[in-house]
Each structure stands twice: as C-alpha cells, then as structure tokens.
Amino acid sequence: MRKQLYLILSLIFLFTLITFAQEQTKSDAPYKFKISFSERFRIETWDNAITLSNAANAGNTYNRNRTSLMGQWFPNEQFEVALMLSNEFKYYFSPANKNFNFNEIFFDQLYVKYTDTFGSVTLGRQNIMLGEGFIVMDGGPLDGSRSGYFNAARLDLAIDKTKIVTGFVSYVPQSDNILPIINAQDQQLLEQPELGMGLYFTGQFGQINLQPYYIYKYIDDTDLSPIKSNIHTIGARAAMPIADQFALTAEGAYQFGDYGDLNRSSFGGYVYVDYTTKLDKAYLPDVITLGGIYLSGDDPATKDIEGWDPVFSRWPKWSESYIYTLINEYGGKVAYWSNFASIYGKLKFMLMSDLSLNIDYHHLFAPKKTMAVSYPGGKGDTRGDLIIAKLMYKMNSNISVYILWEKFSPGNFYFEGANRSNWARIEFLFKI
Numbered sequence: 001m002r003k004q005l006y007l008i009l010s011l012i013f014l015f016t017l018i019t020f021a022q023e024q025t026k027s028d029a030p031y032k033f034k035i036s037f038s039e040r041f042r043i044e045t046w047d048n049a050i051t052l053s054n055a056a057n058a059g060n061t062y063n064r065n066r067t068s069l070m071g072q073w074f075p076n077e078q079f080e081v082a083l084m085l086s087n088e089f090k091y092y093f094s095p096a097n098k099n100f101n102f103n104e105i106f107f108d109q110l111y112v113k114y115t116d117t118f119g120s121v122t123l124g125r126q127n128i129m130l131g132e133g134f135i136v137m138d139g140g141p142l143d144g145s146r147s148g149y150f151n152a153a154r155l156d157l158a159i160d161k162t163k164i165v166t167g168f169v170s171y172v173p174q175s176d177n178i179l180p181i182i183n184a185q186d187q188q189l190l191e192q193p194e195l196g197m198g199l200y201f202t203g204q205f206g207q208i209n210l211q212p213y214y215i216y217k218y219i220d221d222t223d224l225s226p227i228k229s230n231i232h233t234i235g236a237r238a239a240m241p242i243a244d245q246f247a248l249t250a251e252g253a254y255q256f257g258d259y260g261d262l263n264r265s266s267f268g269g270y271v272y273v274d275y276t277t278k279l280d281k282a283y284l285p286d287v288i289t290l291g292g293i294y295l296s297g298d299d300p301a302t303k304d305i306e307g308w309d310p311v312f313s314r315w316p317k318w319s320e321s322y323i324y325t326l327i328n329e330y331g332g333k334v335a336y337w338s339n340f341a342s343i344y345g346k347l348k349f350m351l352m353s354d355l356s357l358n359i360d361y362h363h364l365f366a367p368k369k370t371m372a373v374s375y376p377g378g379k380g381d382t383r384g385d386l387i388i389a390k391l392m393y394k395m396n397s398n399i400s401v402y403i404l405w406e407k408f409s410p411g412n413f414y415f416e417g418a419n420r421s422n423w424a425r426i427e428f429l430f431k432i
Helices: 002-026 141-146
Strands: 032-046 060-074 079-094 105-116 119-126 150-160 163-172 194-205 208-219 229-243 246-259 262-276 287-295 340-352 355-365 382-394 399-410 421-431
Touching (some): 060 105, 150 194
Antiparallel strands (some): 032 421, 060 079, 079 105, 105 119, 119 150, 150 163, 163 194, 194 208, 229 246, 340 355, 399 421
16 A cells, blocks of 8 residues: 555656656746657567577567656756656567566666765666776666666766766665565566665776776575675776777676685676778778677586686676576576676678667687586587678668667587577667
C-alpha cells in the first residue's frame, strides 16, 4: 500500500510540475520546466548466440519497446529536479509459447542537481558514464538496455575550465527495492548487491587528455551466492593526436582485492589508433581504426583470482551479440567481459550527410585456456572471428534508425563442432 501511495504522489508531483511550468511560462517566470519523451522500437533476432549449437534450437525473434517520460524543473540557474518513468516490454514471435508481459513502469531517473562555480552535486537515481565506459557505465546489467542507472551521490569539482575531479558513491540492490514500481515483476538488476565509490580526474594538458582514476566495488553475499568480494581498480585513460590525421587512445587498469578468502590480481586495457582519411568519397572510409583489447583471464592452476572483473561496465561495449555468448562461460552472467582479447579493425563510412556505415572485424582470443571438461570445452585459446556491420540513418533531431548485424564464427576455445551465430537488430528511435 505504501508503494502505491508513493507512486500516486510521484505522478501527482509530475503533473503538478507540468501544470505549474505552463502557468509560469505564461507569466515569463525565470524558472523553467522541460518535458522529454522517447519511444524506442526494436526488432531483434538471433539463432544460437548463447549456445553456439544449432541442435539447441535456441533462437529468438521479438520486438522490444521502451517508453520514457521525463520532467525536469529548473527553479533557478543552479537547481535541477528531475523525474523519469520508463517501461520496456517484449513481444515474442519465436518461440511462440512465451506469453506477453507488459513488464514494469519504474523510476529510471529521480535526482536533484545543484550547480555553482565550484562544479555540481547530483543526488539520487542517475546515469553515470566515466570516460568511454570501460569501468563505469551500467549499474544494473541484468535488465538489459532498459536502464543503466545508479542510486548515487556524485560530485563534479571543477579545478579550472579543463580539469574536473568526479567523486561518487553508489548502491544497486539485486532488484529495485528502493523506489515503488507499477506492475512489479521482481526484475533482477544484479546477481548480488553492489556498493561502489570512486574518484575520476579528467584534465586537458596541451593536446593530451588524461583521465586517471580509482574505483572501488564491494559485492555483498546472498543466499545463492554466499561469497563477498572487494575489488579495487586503479587506472588511466589517455587520448592524443600523434601525427597529422592520426589519434591515439589507450586505457589500462590494475585490479587487486579479494574474492572470499582468495586474493585478486588482474589487468585490463585497450588501445586504438584512428586515422581520419579526409578522402571525402562516399565509397571510401572517413575513419580507419586499428586496435587491441586485453582483459586478463583466471589461471585455473592457482588459488588466486587473475580474471578481470568488468566492475560497472557489463554492457555491449564491443559487441551486442557476444555478451550473450559469455553467459554460459560465467555461470549465467551476461556481458561479463573477462579472459577476453581482440585484435580489431573498424571502417567508418559517411555515405551521406545523414547516413553512415560502420564495419568492424575482431579476431578474438582468450588470454587463459580453460579446463576442457567444462564450458566452453575447447583446448585452444582462439575464441573466433566476429564481424559487425551497422547502418545508421538520422532523419532529423527527433527520429533516427539503424540496422545492426553481427556474425560470430567460433574457434578452438569452444567445444568441437560449435556452430556459427547470427544476431540482428532494427531500431527506430523517436524523441522530443
């Protein structure tokens, strides 16, 4: 009953703000109210991205719709109060025996932000992305792309115009028991509750953009997962031009801590070079990228944990389909990027001013071989080859469309006879 009352009061609050803002707009008051709305429609289809086995007959085809309504109130130049409600549901075409479920209407954002000459303070449910999301991006990976929020307090301290220190403390439970939900489905956000905190510096030093950081994550135990874990991550990201038309970006981090009684020591990072061609031809790439990724794997011959932990970045950073292929490897954990390496190239084409095409090729490795008796069951360290193609069309500032296709051909890291997987998506996004 209390949750329903909270929801009713929140909706009344949102309606009151809208009405109040309309009245104040008529009187040219200094404060403002902003309404945002987005509708994302996706059709996704894939065959055996999880099992890599045609015999499993595990393909899926469905559409997934996400609707978001957000209100932002700016009582003056310093304060912002924001509330966003969202819903995402799926309708399955295959398998046909899956029943339709409207799913939850939940608080996607609910925060207060104060901005002054020192920087800003943000309190409440909010999105946090640091750098390009290698360490901090998604607070609750188990609900997929419907949300990525953190329940957090964030401070952005401006040292000068080109240097900012960001500090945050966050908490995400297994499922949302903090704010009320309409049509609650007990949607899981995490396998175990997570507490996080960190310091992240962003500074421009001449032509070099430098971002050193320290991030801490505590994983609490549960009845099903009775092991606690402490993970400390120290690292840095740097981006700089290295020659005419060439730019270098690199990030690396070291992790230490514990997993129950076991010690943890792991490393992860990536590096890539972008070459801007300036060819100005639709059939030639505008940008050519070459890069590498390395996320350490656990050595089964030791008692320690050497496998990289993705911290707060269990999202499809490098692939939309391969996050599912990782599920069986890590006990049901989606997007658990670990024991993963890639040498890759990317071509970016600007076919028209509003039409672009990206083509990626990854040759994937596993830094550590696994025990052949368990999944993935292979004796080698070659994960396989991944091809990604994405065609994007931006009709205007409100409407965009893209088509995404991925194909993975497994290598000897996987069991003998592992089959290829295909994964595709069409997305329509409308926002105002």
